[in-house]
């Protein structure tokens with residue numbers, strides 16, 4: 707089955723803000739040196755991060771093979787991505803990120819670590835999930851330390867909500883795995899509530915939190931949470 711067409715994104719609430727930070731000269735060099743190796747071009751819309759793609763991604767062409775496909779949304783500076791991709795050489799990992807300096811930093815780390823089973827798309831991962839992947843096509847989806855949007859008036863910006871739960875479940879193959887982590891306890895509770903309520907998902911650890919997934923390192927965001935005395939919550943779900 708084909709992925710869904712791009713809906714009208716103009717009124718959409720998104721889970722990120724456009725940040726002003728520019729790339730450093732080293733990041734600009736990395737963009738031109740490593741971009742051809744790691745960056746995938748897909749059609750963009752006019753909004754920041756908006757993806758206008760309507761055709762499924764040719765993942766065999768993107769990776770030069772057909773491995774088990776994992777999507778990460780909000781890969782930041784790539785700390786989890788590079789370490790976890792290195793642990794899973796048989797998986798093909800597609801990361802979505804809207805922040806260019808983060809993408810450049812990720813490519814520098816991928817090159818330094820010699821990790822080649824990762825491709826990156828600059829853009830909104832929700833659009834990517836919806837428009838680039840057919841139903842039942844993903845082995846895994848990862849969302850680590852998504853922006854917590856702590857103020858009540860911003861809760862609507864949180865990435866993991868019930869719409870996301872339905873979308874993510876639909877893109878996973880049977881037994882495919884959704885992994886999430888956050889240091890923000892109220893967001894962890896929201897994640898568990900909406901993911902538990904999604905009929906296609908099964909919580910691997912009902913009523914409690916999941917163990918840390920293999921190879922997930924302590925990133926800058928996690929370290930900051932820990933130093934502030936916040937507990938880390940991992941969640942792990944499977945598609946029925």
Ligand SMILES: C[S@@+](CC[C@H](N)C(=O)[O-])C[C@H]1O[C@@H](n2cnc3c(N)ncnc32)[C@H](O)[C@@H]1O
Nearest residue numbers: 721722780781782802803804830831850851925
């Ligand atoms: C708090 S950071 C965490 C980064 C990384 N996962 C980590 O643990 O270090 C959240 C990241 O998600 C990105 N982001 C938020 N919403 C996104 C979306 N819908 N699509 C792609 N990236 C997104 C932000 O730009 C930011 O880099």
